[in-house]
Amino acid sequence: MARIERILFIASKQSDYLEDIAFTGLSDALGRENIIPLRAMRKHYIPTHHYPKAIACRRNLSDYFSDLLAGKKMLSRAVYDCVIIGSTKRDAFEAYDSMAQKISKNAKVVYIDGGDESEVGGDASRLGFAELYGRAFSKRAPDVIFKREYLKNKNYPANVYPLPLSYGGPLVDGAGGVKKYDVVFWAVDNIPVRAKVLDFCEGKWDCAENGTSRGQIFKKYNRKGIKYLKELAASKVCYNFRGGGWDTLRYWEIPAVGSLMVSGKPGIVIPDDFEHGKHAVFCKDDLSDLEGLTNYYLKRDKEREGIAAEGKKHLLKYHLPRHRAEYILEIIGKSA
Incomplete structure (x- = not known):
């Protein structure tokens, strides 16, 4: 070689x-x-x-x-x-x-x-x-x-x-492990699946209060840079769904900050990818189980934080x- x-x-x-x-x-x-x-x-x-x-x-x-x-x-x-x-x-x-x-x-x-x-x-x-x-x-x-x-x-x-x-950003510890948000998805709704997820989130959990809603504009995000990463770290469940391509920075950021990622299944090949139920949680393509999965992990702190911790370990081992x-x-x- x-x-x-x-x-x-x-x-x-x-x-x-x-x-x-x-x-x-x-x-x-x-x-x-x-x-x-x-x-x-x-x-x-x-x-x-x-x-x-x-x-x-x-x-x-x-x-x-x-x-x-x-x-x-x-x-x-x-x-x-x-x-x-x-x-x-x-x-x-x-x-x-x-x-x-x-x-x-x-x-x-x-x-x-x-x-x-x-x-x-x-x-x-x-x-x-x-x-x-x-x-x-x-x-x-x-x-x-x-x-x-x-x-x-x-x-x-x-x-x-x-x-x-x-993940190419700094490692942050969030708010010392304090989770102040339940479910977050701060994303532009210019992709059909993202619009569908944001519509689904309307009126659920603390989404409206934390800014998980339609009509977000990237240039006007008030969570940027390190602040954005710390806010992800302060969230119990963070959604990830594809943008213009399947791969997103968010897919790597959520495990990196030690939060639970609930995501659509990537349609691309990812060597050493995260495993469902071990490092992250993947929902069905039609989102039919998204609410059930979210409620399940919101009620089970130890299980949720355990998967999040394993996701971070996996990322630090394979995805820098x-x-x-x-x-x-x-x-x-x-x-x-």
């Missing part, structure tokens, strides 16, 4: 959760000096946003110019084992398109597709740069592809592997950025 030691990483200026998780994890796994951005991005050095858009900001501002020079040197001298295209974003593909034919033949090319679409590169069409996407890969196709929305019931090429999100990085490096190393 070939060992990957130095990576040239093509990042987007925009926040992309899977790209940011991968960049952070690989920097920890290989050392920041061995994963160099092709173009040093502000998001890696200056904390201009709160969690979760600050996931990638793990480098010091003093590293900016040294990384800038290192990226140019790494490209010109081809002193890298691997080039990673971090996301399905236009600026990342513009950068790749401009240098694809210059990449060392001995280096692996890896593409991380963290978009919402189930087709590989589907976000390139959705976002309007399908021609650029096709042209770039006609110059040098990727050896390995990692896909966030890797559907369970869909066949993918042999070089495509599942890569879900993980460093675990995604180890998996990425293992797959790349095994590829022919």
Whole structure:
């Protein structure tokens, strides 16, 4: 198995959760000096946003110019084992398109597709740069592809592997274990299942009082960053249901803060996923058992908190950025 030691990483200026998780994890796994951005991005050095858009900001501002020079040197001298295209974003593909034919033949090319679409590169069409996407890969196709929305019931090429999100935020203790909310689901209702869940929650438990209702607007959330995580930690039962894609940050945040996750069953492949009744609770697709499950665990504090604790242990063992990085490096190393 070939060992990957130095990576040239093509990042987007925009926040992309899977790209940011991968960049952070690989920097920890290989050392920041061995994963160099092709173009040093502000998001890696200056904390201009709160969690979760600050996931990638793990480098010091003093590293900016040294990384800038290192990226140019790494490209010109081809002193890298691997080039990673971090996301399905236009600026990342513009950068790749401009240098694809210059990449060392001995280096692996890896593409991380963290978009919402189930087709590989589907976000390139959705976002309007399908021609650029096709042209770039006609110059040098990727050896390995990692896909966030890797559907369970869909066949993918042999070089495509599942890569879900993980928890890249700080570990919080909530309110010292005090649970002040019963049932929470703070989400935008722009997806049918979310609208259905929020309609179902109307008039039940303490949902109206805690803001679990229709008409929420993401930009106007009053729970953001660390405050949001602490509020999740102060909740007995936290719902998770898919957004634009199956994978959501909430799926990882709820176990991370030590609360019970009641979720729809993911339609994507998640290696080392949470188990029903052991790490989390999964309801039926038609939501017919959602009320019963919720009432059951609200009445059984010890059982509920036990599952939540096991969910957190499982997450800390398998679902942090460093675990995604180890998996990425293992797959790349095994590829022919």
